[in-house]
Amino acid sequence: MATPLRTCVRCQIDNLQATGKRRLSQSIANVRRQYVRVPSQLVSRRVYSDSTTNSRELSAGPKITLDQITEQLGVAKPRIITQTQPRYAGEITGSEHETEPELTDEEFRRLHPGLGSLTPWSFPLDDSCKTIDTLNDTNIGEKVKVRGWLYQSKPGNTAIVFATILQGGKFIQVIFDKNAGFEAPHKVLTIRAHTPVEIEGTLQYKPRKGSKFTTNAGEPSVPEDVENFHRTLEIVASRYEIIGNPPTEPIIAGTAHTGDKRYISMRTSTDLLKALHLRNKVSQICRKHLDEEGFLEVETPLLFKSTPEGAREFLVPTRTPGQMYALPQSPQQYKQILMAGGILKYFQLAKCFRDEDLRADRQPEFTQLDLEMGFVDGTTVQKTVERLLKRIWYEVLGVKLPAFRVMSYNFAITNYGTDKPDTRYQMTIRPFERIIEQNSPLSRTPVYGDWKYEIITHPCNISNSRLGLIASQIASPTDGDLAALRGPNPDCIMFKNGEELDYPAIRKQLLRIAPHLKAEPLDLERIIGAMASKNLLPANNIIMIGRRKKEFNPGGSTSLGELRKQLCQKLIKLGFMEKLVGWKFLWVTHFPLFTPINPLENEPGQSGTAGYKSTHHPFTAPTVSTRENLMNLPWKTLGHHYDVVLNGVELGGGSTRIHEAELQRTILEDILKVPAEKMKTFQHLLDMLETGCPPHAGLALGFDRLVAILAGRDSIREVIAFPKNNRGQDLVVDSPGLVTKKQLDEYGIMLKDNVLEGQEGPVLLAEDEAATMELAKDSEANIVEEVEVAASRISAVPGIGESVLADTAEKTVVPGKLDMLLGEKNEVEEEVKVLVEEAVVKTEETIIVEDSVSTSEPVVEISGEAAQEVVQQSLVTPKPELEEAKVSETEEVKVEGLEESKAEKVEDREVEGSIEVKEERSIEKKVEETEEVEVVKEAKPEEVKPEEANPEEAKPEEAKAVEGDKKPE
Ligand code: ASP
Secondary structure, three states: OOOHHHHHHHHHHHHHHOOHHHHHHHHHHHHHHHHEOOOOHHHHOOOOOOHHHHHHHOOOOOOEOHHHHHHHHOOOOOEEEEOOOOOEOOOOOOOOEEEEOOOOHHHHHHHOHHHOOOOOOOOOOOOOOEOHHHOOHHHOOOEEEEEEEEEEEEEEEOOEEEEEEEEOOEEEEEEEEHHHOOOOHHHHHHOOOOEEEEEEEEEEEOOEEOOEEOOOOOOOOOOOOHHHEEEEEEEEEEEEEEOOOOOOOOOOOOOOOOHHHHHHHHHHOHHHHHHHHHHHHHHHHHHHHHHHOOOEEOOOOOOEOOOOOOOOOOEEEOOOOOOEEEOOOOOHHHHHHHHHOOOOEEEEEEEEEOOOOOOOOOOOEEEEEEEEEEOOOHHHHHHHHHHHHHHHHHHHHOEEOOOOEEEEHHHHHHHHOEOOOOOOOOOOOEEOHHHHHHHOHHHHOOOOOOEEEEEEEEEOOOOHHHHHHHHHHHOOHHHHHHHHHHOOOOOEEEEEOOOOOOHHHHHHHHHHHOHHHHHOHHHHHHHHHHHHHOOOOOOOEEEEEEEEEOOOOOOOEOHHHHHHHHHHHHHHHOOOOOOOOOOOEEEEEOOEOEEEOOOOOOOOOOOOOOOEEEOOOOOEOEOHHHHHHOOOOHHHOEEOEEEEEEOOEEEEEEEEEOOOHHHHHHHHHHHOOOOHHHHHHHHHHHHHHOOOOOOEEEEEEEHHHHHHHHHOOOOHHHHOOOOOOOOOOEOOOOEOOOOOHHHHHHOOOOOOOOOOOOOOOOOHHHHHHHHHHHHHHHHHHHHHHHHHHHHHHHOOOOOHHHHHHHHHHHOOOOOOHHHHHHHOHHHHHHHHHHHHHHEOOOOOOOEEEOOOOOOOOOOEEEOHHHHHHHHHHHHHOOOOOOOOOEOOOOOOOOOOOHHHHHHOOOOOOOOEOOOOOOOOOOOOOOOOOOOOOEEOOOOOOOOOOOOOOOOOOOOOHHHHOOOOOOOOO
């Protein structure tokens, strides 16, 4: 509660702070001797609660009214605010009353000359305000109060100003109209955009003019973001108040805000707000659904330890020398431990941390919907996740998904060249090394027989030269493997077949990818002929040919698969292919358990010395049928792993886990060859597995990616409130940052010589001692200056002022005093509170400020000149409210279509191209695309859908450029 006396005391605090503890105590002692007399209960209702003195002193002195006081002091009459709502859940305070002065800036400055340009505090802010989104027809004609940012203002004519108020991503027009009784409308034009304001006025319909909603003067005041502009209502203002500082730098509507001003984007960009709302909605659905299925949300520690699970970790030093935590790359080990703990259905929206390459739209910290189930295997987990995803798609998009298709990793790589195929388009791969081997004896020799050759044909009327241009773009160095497209011995080639078979051109292309065929030109002729007869070189088709080692096992995708994907994107962009639509979910299963370590990848893996790493993590169980390969041909072992893939994007993955200690130890120690010291870091897991751990399985969905897809955004940064840029920096808070040498010393850490060379910006470490001293001096000088000003101001108060002045006159700037001052600030404030309760005055001129609402309410009694000064100052300087009023509300998430979605059965299905599928597949084999996505017709519009355009109002083109809606750096 803001009270007159309390704010006045701030001025005294300013003075008293500078005197230090002893001097302050002395001051208080003096004041007590002179003035202890009548305390104030009104003032002390919440903050100063010395009730014993209060009750003793209450009835002293003659009473005068509030009007008399304000008249005497020459200030505006305070507002009396009756608080009727609880400030926070649980507190019922129906009868509290507060007074707040309505002071202009000028009055404030006159009464507080020392406080320079500070604007008056705006508290208390009652809760009678409306939010823009709740204003509707039922409020027409009502007096409404709205708080928000003044977004735009412009003159209509000499008597009218139109303004737009922004709040929570919504805009409403406000009319300041002299004819409607608003005194000086043009004053509003001087308020800088993005100044927090409170507007009071009458809600009315916007007058219609022609077919459009316009303002009275026919002058629309529409922000760029028309989509969220209140089209039919406006407020005719009777009052406004500035309730926060205007921005120091102008914020221009429509300009892009860089990553360091993300909050302005958040304030103004409905895209970002929508994404955050959607994110909230999806997390609510997940929680509700999993709760209904009996899952328990358990938080697992973020301060974990370093174990070679697979990804590079972030380390967190401790003050115990050499001891470090590591941030978890996922809650994997904890969730498995939960299974041993009998929490058989666990989930969590978990923060994960991986210090990895950030170029591919990854974040060093990201969120997973993580789950694990005990006494089941992976198929139950897959069914559970499928149910959840179907429900999300239904509730968010109104789309009813069919059962997810299942395909093995081998099938996916063979047909699509990737372990996450987008099956919305065909362009499937066909192998043709048989043709080469049958027609070329050299190709059957061990040296040349290692290669698999694959081809994709795609009918397209693109010209050869245009395709060449695409190829050069695809093959840019950033495209990894595809840089080879242009090299002398590329792993894939691409060309366009004309109407007729152009032997010389095809020969030239084939020789680039299989140069050994040069030795036998006749072989090459036969090969081209055989390819043509098998319809592998159809006319007017784009031909893509790739080669890869038969023992290929790198995970991810092949060069041809990558070319397929990139070509498709380019063709769509250039209009040679239809835009891809629909939702194609897949389970990709039976991954190789191990993957060769690519020395260029620079991934830590499990730090083993075997030359390969776990494809996912080392806790994935091998499949029963390939388990026998573990010891001798480990790379031929398949894992009980499953990825859920949507439209070519990996949404998540999981596995059936190893639940036997012996097998886990064998895989880590004997197969991956994890060094002994790293083995120790897994001991807790092995111990856990030895205690009767149930069989278990789990999965994690990339939550950021899931929301980005639902929101139709390309980058996960667009659905994260504070994302890191592609250098891993959060520009809003400027992290990460250097720390001082002193901090490093605390952790026993020493930086290697020269590691800071080349760092941008000031390197504080080297000069930190001197810099800290300088900063301290500066701050101290500032505080002393402020104190002096404040002291001179309060010197007029008899008793208090003299002692303070005496104290401040003696003070000097000494090193360390700043610390002392700041350190003792709280104590000082406490003492001042006591002072206020007791420092009140002589009897003859006692004033009683009577509460105007209830005579039984407490009163303030003060007297003498000092009392007047105290009251005067307090009336003009309301203190910011310390306790936030907050009423928590739990919103019910409406579940639509639950019955349908629950009734959906995930049918047992066969794994397409399961492990039995031979690598040598018939070239005629076609991939079947059967499932269709059914769109529920009566689906309600959701946030992610573009809102229905107002049929009466065309959306201006420039309105699409929403302010701040730019990707962060
Ligand atoms: N922890 C795994 C990951 O982050 C997911 C899982 O296996 O459950 O990819």
